[in-house]
Each structure stands twice: as structure tokens, then as C-alpha cells.
Amino acid sequence: MKELIHKLVRKYRTNCPFDIAKALGIHIRYCDLGSTTKGLYYHKLRRKFIVIHDGLTPEWRRFVCAHELGHDRLHKGISRFFIEEHSYFSPGKFEQQANRFAVLLLSEGKPPLADETLEHYLPRIGLPKETALFFDHKTEH
Template sequence: MWIKEKTNQLKQKYNTSCPYQLANHLKIHVMQHDLHHEINGYYKYDRRNQYIVINSKLEKHTQKVVCAHELGHALFHKNVNTPFMSQSTFLSVSKIEREANCFAAELLIPDESFSEYETIQTIASLHKVPIELVELKCEKLI
């Protein structure tokens, strides 16, 4: 629940759920780079500077999900450089990957979606997020 509380505090403080805007407010540099097709993005901490690097070849809605995930790392694992976010990251059992996914789910999927729409697929499609993020958020609501 602490991730949900932290996410709600950020959304309220900065009046946005956009990961790019939040990163900007928090002085976390977000940049796009032409990365290998298996790498969606990564987070890097270097000399008190924080960076989120996103694969420029990804579709815009996927880049937003990657930004939200890496922002989770920047907030909760500040001094840990994450090697990369790949397609398999959503299946990861690693604690830090799961926390970053929970943050992305809380940031990008409003709670109200679960009372307004009937299926997980509909919610994923509406918010343009992977179904795994919707399932993860659904687990937390139960």
C-alpha cells in the first residue's frame, strides 16, 4: 500500500499522473535513445543526477509505460542503476522490478476504471498499458 500512497501524494502535489511531467518536476532527466530492440529503457543514477533512458523505437504509449516504470525505480531505488527494462520485466519476480511495475500501474490506471469497465482487456486498451499492469493493479485492489 505504501506505493499507492506515494503515487497518490505525487499526483496530488504536482496535479498530474503523466510520468514525463512528474520526472520534470523531480528533476529527473528523461531522454530517448536508439536502443537494442530487446531493451525498452533503463534508469541510471550518476553523480547525484538521475536519468531515464527510453528506447526511441517504441510506440508513444509504450514509451509512456516505460517512463512510468523507470520513474518508479528513480523514486524507490534511487541509487540502484537498473540494467534495462525488457519485454520480460512484467514477468519478473525481482522485488525492485515488481515495485516499479506497481508504481507504473498506480500512476497510469485510475482506480475508478475497475468499477466503470467490465474486463481487464478493456481497461488495458483504454489506458494503453500492458494487460500485466492491469492484472497487477487488480491484485492490489482485492
């Protein structure tokens, strides 16, 4: 997964999930998805879409976009929903992979400072503090 992300960032010269999605021809839409769904990824008639809940903070919108981009890159042909309940308490394999993809993409090229805690690192790179749950503490950047 790290190599895939490194290639994406190198090819598009950014780790911004919105810019990468645009370059890949993925349409981004915003709407009210209710209280438990943060985002979804689907494709219809050869068009790909990421839909992000419009009530999220900018940090969460960025994370959700990266998460849904992860589904596009990792889970070809499968439409997915980023449902808060399942993501926080018992995420399935695809959700875990998409969360990991998002964290790796958004932290690409921005390693933690020496002795920096996740509590300080995540806001510094624009990630919501709750995403610490998805962060593999053993992974080096």
C-alpha cells in the same frame, strides 16, 4: 506504495510520468537500446536520467517512463534497466515493484468501470495490453 503515488499525483496535479519526472529534475532521453531493453534509470554527477528505447509505441514509452520513475522513487541510489526478458518471465523484486508502481501511477484516479475487463480497461487508460501481467487484480482503485 499507493500513498506515495497519491502524494505525487496530488503534489504535481497529474499522473503523467513525463511531467512528474520533469518536476523532479529527472532528464528524459530517447535512444536505441536494442531489442531487449525498454528503458533504464541512472544517476551521474547528481543528475538523474530516464532513457527510453526510441522504438516503442507512445503507450509503451509512457509505461516505461512510469516504471523508471518507480525506480527513482522506490530504489534510491540504484540504477536499473527495464529488460524485457527478465520483466516478463522472472522479474526480480525491484522490477516487480517498479511495474506495480507504473500500473498504480498510470491508473490513479481512473478506476475501472463496473464489470469492465482488463482487456477494455487498459487501452482506455492508455496502457499496453501486455501490462495486464503487472496488474494486481485484487487491488481496488
